[in-house]
Amino acid sequence: MKKFLDGYRTFRADYYTKHQAMLQELMAKGQSAKAMMISCADSRIDPSLKFGAAPGDFFMVRNVANMVPPYQADGAYHGTSAALEFAVLGLKVENIIVMGHAKCGGIGALIRNADTTPTDFIGSWMKMLEPARDRALAVAGNASADHIQRLVEQEAVKESLKNLMSFPWIKERVASGTLKLHGWYFDLADGALHIMDGQGAFKPAEV
Numbered sequence: 001m002k003k004f005l006d007g008y009r010t011f012r013a014d015y016y017t018k019h020q021a022m023l024q025e026l027m028a029k030g031q032s033a034k035a036m037m038i039s040c041a042d043s044r045i046d047p048s049l050k051f052g053a054a055p056g057d058f059f060m061v062r063n064v065a066n067m068v069p070p071y072q073a074d075g076a077y078h079g080t081s082a083a084l085e086f087a088v089l090g091l092k093v094e095n096i097i098v099m100g101h102a103k104c105g106g107i108g109a110l111i112r113n114a115d116t117t118p119t120d121f122i123g124s125w126m127k128m129l130e131p132a133r134d135r136a137l138a139v140a141g142n143a144s145a146d147h148i149q150r151l152v153e154q155e156a157v158k159e160s161l162k163n164l165m166s167f168p169w170i171k172e173r174v175a176s177g178t179l180k181l182h183g184w185y186f187d188l189a190d191g192a193l194h195i196m197d198g199q200g201a202f203k204p205a206e207v
């Protein structure tokens with residue numbers, strides 16, 4: 001914990017001192033983020049670090065395997081869907097980015113079927129990605145294990161984009177052009193961002 005408390009002191013002395021006016025204005029005016037990011041809870045993934053985002057830029061959800069569940073207004077506790085509702089209807093974000101990543105532990109377990117041990121939550125959460133896994137495995141051929149994992153990770157982003165469109169208020173805004181959905185994929189090892197094109201292919205972003 002010492003590392004974090006030392007980090008806090010550095011934040012106070014450095015970042016906070018330099019940006020105090022901006023932060024106070026941001027807190028007084030309320031947030032008005034125009035982009036929502038859904039990324040993995042993986043400790044190695046830090047979207048703000050990679051995209052030069054300042055406080056107030058991203059409305060952020062991080063969960064296991066950066067997943068958007070399908071629309072189910074059934075009164076259950078849907079944390080990701082609640083965040084989506086606030087981002088779209090409250091903040092009126094103009095962009096939603098689903099960002100997958102390389103070496104995702106959740107997806108690795110899904111490929112290895114390692115979730116056969118009953119769990120309270122993770123098993124049923126990851127089950128949502130079984131169609132994505134099966135689609136990727138169907139085209140994987142003799143690909144290496146690493147390549148297969150990458151295919152499933154990217155297919156999982158598409159699954160989440162598909163699920164986003166099952167939310168009526170998202171579908172409506174995408175149709176009217178006031179909301180855009182984006183599929184991104186990041187590999188921390190080579191620092192490369194890949195952006196999904198209109199055909200569903202992930203292409204390296206310009207550097």
Ligand SMILES: [Zn+2]
Nearest residue numbers: 040042065104
């Ligand atoms: Zn992950």
